[in-house]
Amino acid sequence: MLKPEPESSAGEIAIRLRDVKKTYGSDGAPVHALRGVSLEIGRGERVAFMGKSGSGKSTLLNLLGGLDRASAGHLSVAGHDLGRISRRALARFRSESVGMIFQSFNLIPSRTALENVELPMIFAGLAPRDRRALAAHALEAVGLGARLDHRPSALSGGENQRVAVARALVNRPRIVLADEPTGNLDSETAETVMTLLLEHVAQNGTTLVLVTHDEELGRSSTDRVLRLKDGQVAQ
Amino acid sequence: MRLADLLSLPLVALWQQKTRTLLTTLGVIFGAFVLAASLSIGDGVQKTINREMRRVEFARRIEVSVSWGPAAPAARETRIEGTFNESRRQRLLKSQQEMSQRTRFARPKIALNQERLALIRALPHVEQVVPDVNDHGFAILENRSVNTTLCRARPDDETCKKRVVAGRFFESPAENAAVITEDLAYRLGVRSDAALDALVGTPLVLEFRAPKTEAPIGLYLANQNGDMTLETQQALETLMDRLPDSLEKLGLSTVAAAAIRGALKKPEEPTKPMPTTRETLTIAGVLRAPSDEELNAPHEYSVMHAGVLLPYETAAAVFFRGPDPKRKEGLNNASVLVDHEDHVKPVLAAIRGLGLEARAMVQFIDRQRLIYLLIFAGMTCVAAVALVVSAIGIGNTMFMSILERTREIGIMKAIGADNLHLQLIFLIEGAVIGVVGGILGLLLALAASYPGDSWVRSMVNRDLDIKLEDSIFVFPPWLAASVIAFTALVAILAAVYPARHAARIDPVKALRHE
Numbered sequence: 001m002l003k004p005e006p007e008s009s010a011g012e013i014a015i016r017l018r019d020v021k022k023t024y025g026s027d028g029a030p031v032h033a034l035r036g037v038s039l040e041i042g043r044g045e046r047v048a049f050m051g052k053s054g055s056g057k058s059t060l061l062n063l064l065g066g067l068d069r070a071s072a073g074h075l076s077v078a079g080h081d082l083g084r085i086s087r088r089a090l091a092r093f094r095s096e097s098v099g100m101i102f103q104s105f106n107l108i109p110s111r112t113a114l115e116n117v118e119l120p121m122i123f124a125g126l127a128p129r130d131r132r133a134l135a136a137h138a139l140e141a142v143g144l145g146a147r148l149d150h151r152p153s154a155l156s157g158g159e160n161q162r163v164a165v166a167r168a169l170v171n172r173p174r175i176v177l178a179d180e181p182t183g184n185l186d187s188e189t190a191e192t193v194m195t196l197l198l199e200h201v202a203q204n205g206t207t208l209v210l211v212t213h214d215e216e217l218g219r220s221s222t223d224r225v226l227r228l229k230d231g232q233v234a235q
Numbered sequence: 236m237r238l239a240d241l242l243s244l245p246l247v248a249l250w251q252q253k254t255r256t257l258l259t260t261l262g263v264i265f266g267a268f269v270l271a272a273s274l275s276i277g278d279g280v281q282k283t284i285n286r287e288m289r290r291v292e293f294a295r296r297i298e299v300s301v302s303w304g305p306a307a308p309a310a311r312e313t314r315i316e317g318t319f320n321e322s323r324r325q326r327l328l329k330s331q332q333e334m335s336q337r338t339r340f341a342r343p344k345i346a347l348n349q350e351r352l353a354l355i356r357a358l359p360h361v362e363q364v365v366p367d368v369n370d371h372g373f374a375i376l377e378n379r380s381v382n383t384t385l386c387r388a389r390p391d392d393e394t395c396k397k398r399v400v401a402g403r404f405f406e407s408p409a410e411n412a413a414v415i416t417e418d419l420a421y422r423l424g425v426r427s428d429a430a431l432d433a434l435v436g437t438p439l440v441l442e443f444r445a446p447k448t449e450a451p452i453g454l455y456l457a458n459q460n461g462d463m464t465l466e467t468q469q470a471l472e473t474l475m476d477r478l479p480d481s482l483e484k485l486g487l488s489t490v491a492a493a494a495i496r497g498a499l500k501k502p503e504e505p506t507k508p509m510p511t512t513r514e515t516l517t518i519a520g521v522l523r524a525p526s527d528e529e530l531n532a533p534h535e536y537s538v539m540h541a542g543v544l545l546p547y548e549t550a551a552a553v554f555f556r557g558p559d560p561k562r563k564e565g566l567n568n569a570s571v572l573v574d575h576e577d578h579v580k581p582v583l584a585a586i587r588g589l590g591l592e593a594r595a596m597v598q599f600i601d602r603q604r605l606i607y608l609l610i611f612a613g614m615t616c617v618a619a620v621a622l623v624v625s626a627i628g629i630g631n632t633m634f635m636s637i638l639e640r641t642r643e644i645g646i647m648k649a650i651g652a653d654n655l656h657l658q659l660i661f662l663i664e665g666a667v668i669g670v671v672g673g674i675l676g677l678l679l680a681l682a683a684s685y686p687g688d689s690w691v692r693s694m695v696n697r698d699l700d701i702k703l704e705d706s707i708f709v710f711p712p713w714l715a716a717s718v719i720a721f722t723a724l725v726a727i728l729a730a731v732y733p734a735r736h737a738a739r740i741d742p743v744k745a746l747r748h749e
Binding site for chain 1: 236237239240244247251642643645646647648649650651652653654655656741742743746
């Protein structure tokens with residue numbers, strides 16, 4: 001298991017960024033996606049990042065999820081200094097500490113709903129019987145108990161996103177990162193998905209970082225809205 | 236990640252791409268088939284050669300012969316008469332000397348006599364020493380005599396055993412017995428089946444006479460049956476004694492009479508009574524004449540055509556007791572049987588150490604084996620090339636698969652797969668293709684070996700008249716293990732680059748990949 005670094009004195013900080021920068025392309029014309037972002041997000045807090053396309057929202061989310069590394073600055077998530085840990089530890093961090101939900105669901109089409117939800121637990125090394133039970137339970141929790149053996153192509157958009165939510169939550173991560181989770185859903189389905197997500201977050205004290213264009217969704221679903229502009233926190 | 240999951244993920248991925256997996260595996264199957272067939276037939280042919288050679292004792296046999304020295308010096312110096320230039324004189328002298336040399340017998344440097352035969356017999360690992368005795372003399376049965384050839388035989392000579400029509404064949408190499416042919420029995424006056432059967436157990440006398448002189452003219456006096464009896468032999472000798480004195484009565488010209496008188500002139504050596512030896516043996520059996528099939532089969536000519544056969548040790552003893560002074564110079568050849576083909580070479584060296592010539596089939600067999608080894612090494616190389624081509628196919632297929640699964644790889648990374656997991660997943664995919672292809676290729680080779688073996692058997696039987704007892708395709712455990720291990724290794728190596736590529740995929744880019 002990963003050993004998180006000591007948290008802040010109050011023990012409340014889940015995410016801390018200090019002057020985090022991300023630049024793409026070192027030669028020629030570098031693109032500065034993030035230009036020194038500093039912020040803190042408390043444990044169990046729900047934060048929305050909003051901003052125009054290209055403002056750096058997704059880049060920030062990728063850094064928080066350990067999918068990418070910052071070019072400069074200090075980034076601590078769930079007690080892990082993501083700038084320092086090894087690739088292997090970073091993979092374990094992704095498996096155990098964060099759950100990610102994407103706009104386009106990112107389910108593996110050749111696997112059933114149950115198998116998709118099982119996958120993070122496979123990489124976490126859980127026994128087949130345990131993970132199967134947990135995956136089934138997670139899918140039942142999002143209302144898909146009758147759809148365990150359906151492949152993504154046989155499910156609606158809302159159902160696919162519910163499978164993605166189940167997959168993101170099944171390892172009980174301390175932080176959930178959601179990138180436009182309702183972007184591909186109609187309003188009714190979007191509401192259902194967000195309700196499920198927020199219920200889980202509330203019940204488990206999970207930190208939620210939501211990236212969205214939807215002003216109303218951002219305000220209604222989170223405790224705090226942060227706006228990104230040109231790679232910096234504007235407000 | 237658990238080991239079972241590490242195995243199941245690649246299997247599931249391969250199953251989901253059935254057609255591609257099948258086509259990729261077909262390449263490996265073909266390579267493994269060629270490799271397995273090549274190794275199988277290579278090993279099988281080697282074993283078949285060894286088995287057949289062991290069966291016919293070729294590989295354990297050493298042929299010993301004497302090393303010939305120069306011929307005895309000519310009685311008089313060769314001279315070229317007449318007036319020739321010097322170079323022509325030298326050429327004529329040389330050809331005359333060579334002709335003179337050909338008319339005189341060479342002497343062995345080292346005699347293959349009883350003492351040396353005993354030395355060979357005493358060598359470690361020597362099982363049997365069969366002196367090559369071929370002689371002629373007179374067979375005497377009661378009051379009838381007839382000239383005949385005699386030859387030594389081995390008691391285990393299966394062809395001779397099949398020819399026995401009365402009595403038995405030899406039981407030991409030294410028994411005081413002889414077998415004679417029906418034809419010789421007839422020439423000795425046997426005129427009924429009952430009389431022929433009654434020969435068994437009766438004594439046979441063999442008389443050997445040394446040539447009285449090296450007569451410069453050969454005369455042959457034949458009776459109506461073409462047989463030379465003791466009486467006709469003696470009459471011929473008397474004729475040769477008296478003929479020079481009778482030449483004047485024949486009305487020959489002076490030159491012709493002088494030429495014949497010169498030819499009949501006796502060497503200037505003291506006349507001794509012609510020595511003879513007699514051997515009495517018991518007739519153990521009677522042989523029929525060899526059939527056409529037996530004559531066409533590879534067998535010694537002298538054994539098949541001799542009138543009298545003696546067990547080989549008895550034959551050698553009889554030969555060395557014979558009257559001819561030349562017998563002291565020993566035999567020309569002997570055949571040595573060694574207990575195991577691995578011991579042939581040391582025995583060969585020991586015999587050569589005695590100053591004798593020795594040759595063994597094992598040397599020829601070794602050359603044959605080398606040729607086969609080279610052929611099968613070539614075939615194996617072709618198989619290896621086929622597998623390399625398959626490997627390129629595997630690499631290509633896996634690379635395409637990875638490109639298609641880029642997003643899936645990104646997803647797996649996003650939910651916790653690390654680089655090592657992904658590398659192992661793709662390496663195991665390669666290994667599975669290699670192992671499955673290897674096993675199927677091996678099974679295909681095994682299946683093909685049945686018709687292949689039948690075809691080779693019929694061809695060998697038809698062209699070489701040899702009936703093979705066992706298959707020329709062999710599949711020992713090492714072969715199966717080697718083929719599967721090799722195909723797995725080749726497939727894994729082919730998967731290394733795609734696997735590393737998969738592990739290095741940037742998850743952020745991969746998740747954007749369509």
